[in-house]
Amino acid sequence: MPTHDPAVRRMQHLSEEIVMTPPTVPPLRRRSMVSAALALALAASLAACSSDDTSSSSGTASAGGPVTLQVWTWNLKGGDPEAEAIIKKYHQENPNVTIKLSEVGGTADTASKLLAADQAGDTPDVVQLEYRGVPAVVVAGAVKDITADVAGVKSGIESNIWALTTFNNQVYGVPQDIGPMTFTYRKDLFDKYGVKVPSTWAEYAKAAEQIHKKDPDAYIASFSASQLEFFAAQAAQAGAQWWSNDGKAWKVGIDSEASLKTADFWEDLVKRDLVKVEPLLTPEWNAQVNDGKILSWAAAAWAPSVLYSVAPDTAGKWESAPLPQWTPGNPAVPFLGGSAYLVPAKSKHAKEAAAFAAWLGASDEGSKLQLTLDIYPGGNAGRQATLTSAPPKLMPQQKDFYQVTDQVIKNTTIPVTWGPNVNVAQTAFGDALNKAALDKASFRAVYQATQQAVIADLQKSGYTVTK
16 A cells, blocks of 8 residues: 555554453453443533434535535545545545545644634534544534434444444544554564564563663664553553543543553663653654664554655564553453544534545445555455555565454454543643653653643533542
8 A cells, every 4th residue: 555654644643542341241242332331421511512403404505506525634635646536536426516625633733623613613514533532522512413424334334443433322423544553563683682572561571671682772662752642552451541431520540550550661661771762753763763773663553654654674574463461361452543534513514524424434435445545444345455455565574464453453442532631631741751751750650640630620621520
């Protein structure tokens, strides 16, 4: 699959939501449990912003006539031949609909921008948003319930992926791309140093020791304190829930013991100089990846395209494996990254907007076309197509790359809802954790301070918070 500045694209929407489900629960039952949990989460808030109207009828001014849909997106870039081919295909099949693309960054700023546009009464018709940003715009009443609009395509996406945009049994967005977490590593150097690919985080720590002992300039990985989503994923995999809601009040678990266990783990590696304190995608990081001094990246299935973009000469030396486990025998991991297309509440053409989003993410045709954008599609047809696709350019020799990734998806649990103030956590967390890493100070203190900042903000915003 072609790469179109993947380093920027991937890192722009490196985000996620998280949950842990007991490994003994069969997949079908697990999905039912997840749906029930998401239905409970935000129930009270959603009741206040739900409406008898749905996007299948309200906000549509066309009455069957020509419409132009204003679309905020970062995957569909104007001038990108693959993106333009997708838009052209949709217009051919829907000649009354013209798509106008506006590029937005794939960060939390997009949610803020949408909320501001909603207040001003000047929103687009479709907006691409990271999964972590969906709860905030749903609670604010800034996006439509499109349950009825997507009813005909629900079978095109697995329920564990639909759950990323489903709250109180109402669908608020069509999943586009997903990030099943994996472990991408330099197989040649692991073999050279006699290091076993870790299946648990305890084994990961041992591998870090072996690598640094063999080459004092080499590290198993970098430690990038700004990646809130990664540390949230770590906590979730260990059994923590950073935000949860029982329908009446919020509970914050950033400083829960399960979460602090992961903080202790990374603090130990940093203090022993077994990971390199270095932000991702800096010139220094890129150089160390090229030189074989950073040997792995625990991220998601999109990581190979990012690595290839900064170190193409290392192609053929990497492989990907399932993410190490906190609990041996439990393969469940969170999604890391990904996004959905939502219909703003004040869209002037809501029916057509929902139809476009449904086609792009859930139809067989649209889902397969997502592959041309160098993303991992959430739709079943696109996922199935990966199984017969060539491996990523970074590891052309790993013929089972997509089989491994697809199995990760089947084992992946669905995140519980992020809170409405993720931005507060990001501000409190990133710089403080980086300082703690450089000063060899307490990571627990950072998690605890972030907990207090998040709770204080929730209470200031009028939410009830329980212990």
